[in-house]
Amino acid sequence: MKKLFVLFICLICLFGATDTTDAKKVNNSTSKGKIVFIPHDNRPVSDEMAADTIRKLGYEVIVPPDDLLGNKDNMGNPENLWMWLEKNTTVKRSPSKLEQKRFHTGGKIWGLDPEIKAIVISADSMIYGSLVSSRKHDITERKLKERVANFADYKYRHDDAKLYVFSSVMRTPTSGENSGSQEPEYYKAYGYDIFRYTALKDKADAKGLTSREKKELEFLMELIPSAYLRDWDNRRGKNYRVNEGLIDLAAKGKFECLALGRDDNAAWSQTHMEARHLRDYTQKKSAETVQNIAGIDELGLLLLTRAVNAIEKKQPVVTADYNWGSGKYLIPAYSDEPVDTTVRAQVQLLGGQYVDNGKNVDLLLMVNTNPTGANLGANWYSNNKKIRPDVKTFVSYMERAINRGEPVGVADVSFVNGSDNSLMEELRDKDMLYKLQSYSGWNTPTNSIGYALAQGVLAKDMKKADKDELLTIRYLDDWLYQANIRQMVSRQLSWFKEGGVYSELGSDKAQVELRATSLMHTFAVDNLPASKSDFIKKIRVSCPWNRLFEAKISPEK
Template sequence: MSRQGIEGSGFLKRRILALVLVLGVMVMALPMASARHKQNVVPRIIYVPHDNRPISNQQTAEVVQKLGYEVIVPPDKLLGNRQDLGHPDELWAWLKENARDADAAVVSSDSLIYGSLVGSRKHSYTKEQILARTENFKSFRKENPKLPLYVFGSIMRTPRSGAASGHEEPEYYRSYGADIFRYTVLKDKEEVEGLTRRETKEAAFLEELIPRKHMQDWLGRRDKNYSANQQLIKLTRGKLFNYLVLGRDDNAPYSRTHMESRHLDEEGKDLGKTEFQTMAGIDEMGMLLMSRAVNNLRKDVPFVYVRYNWGRGPATVPAYSDERISASVSSAITAGGGMPVTSPANADLVLTVNTNPNGKTYEANDRANDGRPREGTAYFADIVQEYVGKGYPVGIADIAYANGADNALMEELKKRGLLFKIKAYSGWNTPTNSSGFVIGAGMLTKYMKDADVDELLLTRYLDDWGYQANVRNIVARQLTWLRGDGFYGSLDAKREAVGLRSTRLMEQFVQENLPPFKSLEDINVTFPWNRMFESDIQRGERKDFRYFMNTAAEKTKKTAK
């Protein structure tokens, strides 16, 4: 072989050797790169709330976002509100498109079947349409066989009266709501323990009093809802869901809601509580299942220790519920993926529950909620102070009053410097809404930075204490002073003026009660549902307009040059 041939052969061998070495390095690097990729990927959770209220939507997502997770929520235009009942078919399309790269999905069956929670009460869909949408879960599971799927839905509520329905029931409920409620109380009691002769006559009288077409419509809606819930239980049995919870929306110890819940419990009695349960409440379910999704992704089971105020404590049957608060708390811990423990020493959340010693729940707009200490106030504050002093991660379920904070307790916590030494707080809406939300959020705080915990506390203090327990009541009494048409449940022409007045009062509340956080410099209160019951409180750092104006001027000068 010639010298040139030998040199050419050597060159070729060196090229092949170099190529082998490069390929080897690449092969070795692939697992490392893959490992780095997995380590750096931000967990992604799909969340379909049951409507677009701040508490259902942004405030629930905010808790999980504080962990550094990405929470993907449908566009607001697809979610239901008070006037727009939602868009179930469009929501299904959105869910299927966005679920491909998700690590978990937490979805409202009410949104995907009826469009929203309010839609579940006021829709005009046929039973066939409803069951067909329920069947969509089968194809969704087939397309996403490994996606952890957590589903929450509602057992239709039974408001005590037309006024209590808040315009979220069919129009006839305004006139006959109290009669319908009483009728369902008697029918439920008849099944459980029987009726007296007098009660039997009362039930017969109510059957005659309530127009037949209204009763048929109301019961017909409930039958559709019940059938859909039956089907959801069957799908859970078929392992389509990782977890299903059905919430008993506003109800009572005897009511149609309580009756249907008993029957659905019977339907799913072969399923364990780690697969399916019914619970008192509904608005807190999204938070609880988001917590469950996070805990399962982390392969963690948080321990929760519970301590009640003295008196009736765990035996309290709170307003809007049909069971003892201890049962609701236990169910919420399970739904959130936690475990109750008997000692606070090793708990991930020490939940303190502010009940009234007499076992009653009052409304936050009661005149008695004036900030002066009541029976049990100092005792409960002592419990919180003791646990904080021992370094325990304390959460407070403030349920002495429904629909707002206990002003006496909040004043005591402020006086003792405890407001930002606890980990979680909730005192909004129904007692079970509050207890469930603080359990779901509180179990996740151990993964958060202190600054993020403080921001979540600010959200609750502004809404539950500032607005619901104080500002809302003040402005509600001033509504007649404002020009234009509108009232508490439908602000209409008064909406902007109510927003301005509420904003000023919230700014005053912040100055008097909270530290000077940067995120409290600019407050704005609006009413997305055109009523005073809930508000959207936006906050942030105050913008230095002079700085921006100067910056813009400097840029203009540079461009001119």
């Protein structure tokens, strides 16, 4: 804490007063106030898409520049982020009564900029450098504790700061292939074995193992090199204790809310076990502002939405309905709980109230689950354009609700990592794409639900043109790119001379982006209303992490 205080004094001498010149994407026009947002990396969905959603409500959202945020290869820089936070939130002003007593002065002090209404922070960025770094770091326990203590120190000197913090409960990928090369190198070869090892440990901890399962666990402990298991367990232990430290701070009232997001996991997994113990620890500490929730990439936008609801003293009311089949009971891929549980938890996290079969709600969330109970990738052959009977019924229900004047949003979780083509064809043919309040079908089901909920409850306070732009970006990204164009470009990679691959485009990146942009224009003109043609012409597709998995879909400036 003393080190950060010295750093704070140095910053004041160096910068004098708040200066946001090195904060990116700042709108200096008249606004409802400032919200500072530090995401867990610089992927568009984690970073600028979340910030732009809040800007459309009239807030100035201040975000660190890309070079301070981690990415696939750059593990980030926590010290520089703490310096950035100090510089962009601190001004010289009159003290509050508490500050007069604390600092023994009635004169001007350095404190929180009074225009800043909320600060939404990724603990992964401030402690490890980024979400990816949290999975691969070799940071000492002492340094991690110092960085956790930075939150208390910052709050001490900015007592009126409203801090909304989110932190990951480290993920447990089901295989090396599903890790996206964002785990230690050994996970490529032993990923499935390590996942299975942790699943058995979780089950043993919760309810015990059968004799066969005990033998399997013993076999895996022999199979996986002990050095790899030590590395895996050591890092997870550090991260677990970081979350305990954050819970301790929440129990002392340092945060408005602390969200612990269970990154990619399963019903039996190390992530699931750690979350269970963290939930027990939260209860032991009576930390009422802590919420343990499935998912991670959507938490930034959900907490930004919570902050806005708190500022405006609103509590949106939400209800949900589901497609045929397993519906709300589906436990989707990358999650450890039914989708209905996730919906209710996310409504709570954004500061709303969930009701069953409610009328006069702020949002009716329609959740598109696959009637077969499957939750396959959007690149599977079964994700075709043929309109299924369940989709017809699902859309007709939605259409009646819209005709009654109900605000409808769609969380499309029938497939992972992209839209359900059958659903999108029917929405297009029924001219319903822009009658929705929100739509989301990207990445994991929990990610999609979070975006659909947050943008859906906020849409009523946006201009129609702004709401429609958010919808357009989701259609271009989730439907056209993730469910269709990405697969086409992946199959065409051999056309490019430098031999780029799906996970590492290399020097083919520029040509791949041109090809994806060309396909995007063609698909968009064929599928979106003619009224969107001017916007579509400006759209460019880029691959900020030099891989095909995610894309930045944005109009050229």
